[in-house]
Amino acid sequence: MRIVGRFGGYILRWVRRVLTVFFAVVAISVLGYAVFDPRTTLYIAAEQSRLDRMSHEWVDFDEIAPVMARSAVAAEDANFCIHWGFDMVAIRQVIDRGESRGASTISQQVVKNVYLWPARSWPRKALEAMITPAVELVWSKRRILEVYLNMIEYDEGVFGVEAAAQHYFGVTAKALNAEQAARLAAVLPAPKDRSASAPSQFVSRRAASIRDGAATILRDGRAACFED
Template structure:
């Protein structure tokens, strides 16, 4: 005898069965979407090893017909003061972690702070692949991405990409455009003080003008120069990767 399927008075299958099938359908879409996203991100990071990517902020400006000022330059064409100041300001343990500084991250979590412990690989992952607004979802994606690009790109390439996608003013992206816009010179010609002013503008690139710094901005730059002076060989991992 054929099994009898129970239906309600309208002839439809019970709601529980419909919900179960809907759940399976949504789960299938979710994992396939996650897999597709993972494949895309892997491909983009591999491409990024050879071609300097753009940032999602730049894409957003292009999409809304706003100008983007950027000129890509290799790390060798950037004043050595710039990476030292940026690393000293944004990620002093850059050469000692694998993309995420978990010691600092756990301290921030335990303290209940909303900001902090964002390494250069994490900021690069956010700039290139994710959206700017802070959220737990973005951070959950940002952390494995930072570990991945640190592994695939290496420290030297990470610094190069970061300096070429960071925002330094309205529509100004990358260190070469920043040097031209704020100081009227190339990135290779930037002085130690100018590099410090640019590095300390990164947390608030539209509110701090490195070319005409306010008193508070100047104090931040002076404090950074003092820290950088005593930081020793904070970029030794870049020299190691270049074979120097």
Template sequence: MRRLLRWALIGVVGLVAVSLLWAALYRVVPPPVTPLMLIRAIGGSGLSRDWEPLDRISPALVEAVIASEDSGFCGHGGFDWAAIEDAFEENEDGKRLRGGSTISQQTAKNAFLWPDRSWARKGAEAWFTLLIEQLWSKRRILEVYLNIIEWDDGVYGAEAAARHHFGKSAAALTRREAALLAVVLPNPRDWSPTRPGPYVARRAGVIERRMALVRRDGLADCVR
């Protein structure tokens, strides 16, 4: 039993050390690939992705993503506890699943982990969220997020998405285009920013109005 416990402790320490080094590396080095990219590629999807620093991505997209995904991004430490509580309440008794993930959590999940809804993966996501909140700046978190998030089948990151959907660079996106890209993030393989259905078009209008509030209230100041 003592030997088993010793090996278990060694394993835990090893995992912690590897995760710390991994997160520290991605603080300065762009993630070359993510688990989701590999899974999609094995499944037959292509891989279109061009890394761009945050200052070469339209500020409108920054505002749109914060407005749509996580308006408290600059103020929290990685978790929006009110949103998590609301999600748990709405997910009870077989109700339709609702997410409560922040941009930090989504970045941790996409950069380091596999797509799954198990408690093990959720626990690992929480751990990596804590790590990047401590080791990275908010600007770095958003930069990585915007460069690895999926925006269509085989399309990852703002630059590839802008060119795929609108035929322009991420730096040239308009406010409307940015809002449309932000709206489809929850379901990028089924929703289209260039052929928006009624819900996507209506929701993009809401996001455009919220973008003005993000700018007015300084909700994106931590990444300026």
């Protein structure tokens, strides 16, 4: 029993060390990514290895059409400007409906995409819950949205809004119009099953709703935290 106890203590010490190193790396990267642009993620690297190809080009926030930013927020996180990383109203609505997903904010998605792995699991959700407040504390809302738009997947092997705009419409991210922006937002969160350039009836209806939502959050001030 004494040997088992010693072995258990040895394992526990190593687990603590690993977690300490992990969170130290995350803390440094949260500070670093507030200034420096993340160029890849675990998922992007995995997809590039699987497909042997990838389209991804980083663009600064000023090089993205404002309507694209508003469309992404309208589609994925309408209360982006007024929450601290977790939308408690949306979470309560999901719980009341008896659902298990659908309340992840843009901030949470950025944390998952940049720092963690895509597969849903309780350990990943726990880490996401711990890292998200740190990102919200250190990064501006504008920076969070900039990283989100640049790292999200829009089609198989197509990452970031610049690559998506060129892939679907042959234009730059800055030249996207309201309809194109709404369609790009409408393919989320299932970009491999939806098309922005040849939209299904579902995508078309969702895009129309997003277009209205983008106009609404502009009027009511819910875009103020990332608009000039």
